[in-house]
Amino acid sequence: MSRAKPNRRQMLELCISRGLLVAGAAATPQPRLLAFWQQTEQQAQQPTSPDVLGPFFRKGAPDNRILRAPGDPGFPLKVVGRVINTKGQLVEGAKVDLWHADHTGRYDTRGYRYRARISPDAKGGYTVETVMPGHYADRPAQHIHYLIAAPGHKTLVTQAYFATDPFFEGNPEKNWHKKGIAAHKELVMPVKLFEGGIGTGAEPPHAEIVFDIVLEKA
Amino acid sequence: MRKSFSTSFWKRPDCLKRILLLALLATAVLSADPQDRTLSTDAPVNNVFFLPGGKELAASWDQHLRTWDAASGKLIGDRTLDPKVFPVDAKLAVEIKDKGFQLWDLSADRHSKMINGTFESLAISVDRKQMAVGSEGERSVRLLNPQTGEQLRVLPDGLGGAASLAFSPDGATLVSANFDNDVRIWKTQSGELVRKIEDLTGAMFASAFTPNGAELVMGGLDETVYILDAKTYALKRTLKGHGETIAALAISPDGRTLVTGGFDVVTVANPVKLVFWDLASGSVTRTAHSPHAVSALRFSPDGKWLAMTTEGGKEIALFSLDATAR
Secondary structure, three states: OOOOOOOHHHHHHHHHHOOOOOOOOOOOOHHHHHHHHHHHHHHOOOOOOOOOOOOOOOOOOOOOOEOOOOOOOOOEEEEEEEEEEOOOOEOOOOEEEEEOOOOOOOOOOOOOOOEEEEOOOOOOEEEEEEEOOOOOOOOOOOEEEEEEEOOOEOOEEEEEEEOOOHHHOOOHHHHOOHHHOOOOHHHEEOOEEEOOOOOOOOOOOEEEEEOOEEEOEO | OHHHHHHHHHHOOHHHHHHHHHHHHHHHHHHHOOOOEEEEOOOOOOOEEEOOOOOEEEEEEOOEEEEEEOOOOOEEEEEEOOOOEEEOOOOEEEEEOOOEEEEEEOOOOEEOOOEEOOOOEEEEOOOOOOEEEEEOOOOEEEEEOOOOOOEEEEEEOOOOOEEEEEEOOOOOEEEEEEOOOOEEEEEOOOOOEEEEEOOOOOOOOEEEEOOOOOEEEEEOOOOOEEEEEOOOOOEEEEEOOOOOOEEEEEEOOOOOEEEEEEOOOOOOOOOEEEEEEEOOOOEEEEEEEEOOOEEEEEEOOOOOEEEEEEOOOOEEEEEEHHHHHO
């Protein structure tokens, strides 16, 4: 005869009732303590899933955050994110290589167009202004390649995809692994659209994705 | 005299005229490019290999391994393969299983033991005693005994999987060029990392030793051919001029001719090139166009033919080296 497995909260309560877990301050009510425990656990980050490096990586990309040149065709894209560890803490000394195809799906193999190697800012944040990558025959989903290295952490190779990509047919939940393209569902990122200041010279209309990178300790 | 010949010719019966005209046309076509030819396939074929002796060549597609007489282009063999069986060459195939793979000796019809894991790249030594398989997920290159499947050694590799693998002619050295741009050179017996080349800015999609083992030739994303001394692995010289990413290369058995094949649409405009080089002087002796990215280049053992397949192409192109010399 088997009993239902207790959930995390029931397990914690069970441990307290059996004296396996002792509340340090008598004044702290147990429910609040348990809620704090659970909240802290939820803040722990899952490491970002890996994906393939692909054939077009080039070492030596410049430290450049503005990859979109004036007059570049292609819809403007802003990529923002943070580089943190699985405890949500800042990762010191991280270097982020990112590269993607131009709006027609072609990579620059002679130079470093749409390629950068950047260091996150003091808070672990990064912002890159570029254009939406295009589609190409062999890998027909838009994507940005990443290679992230930091001292004391496992080097991560991954890719960010776009939930708005026609490749996912409006349903990335269902189609994320179509043709085996995206390695993990959580790499398909929601896309925000910003109207911008059309005709005012202010920030142009653009798409934006938030791609946080969570590294595991080595 | 000339007039009388012409007059007599046009007075001959029609069938004779047709035969003579056809003969003239055939002569013109053959003299333009005397021996190059293509073998059409009914589905995309991306690998081709010469059988020992060099009189036959083989390729597989659509679960069939076909063999032709190289000189006449006549189909002489057709063997049905099981699904998920991919020939390495005419003697050896890989059978992909759920949790690994098996090596299949096609002539003896004998399977190796099950080998766990996956791989994306593969090379076999000249003496066929070693096989190297590279895995991006495992970030390693494994050396296997191709007969038994026994694992001989695991070599830690880079981040992106092997873009190309090449054994030296004596099997003592293995080159692993990773998609992370680094090239590692290993001693196969000891597993010692002899050299790591870290200053390249593009993956080497193709690499091969010269038949005498004196030089290592590599080419890839940055469109350049690198020629290294195979004792010191110092760069001896570079060949520039292919003009597009290099997807494949082959060196003739006499070591005199290098052929580089291009990569396609993702990076540069079609059509893709095939470039023949005199390896000693570095001069281009011939160029040819290819309809798609080049997937395989193989010289016949006598060096008289170069066979080529392309990504998605439904043909095997055969280039005559005699034609190249002209």
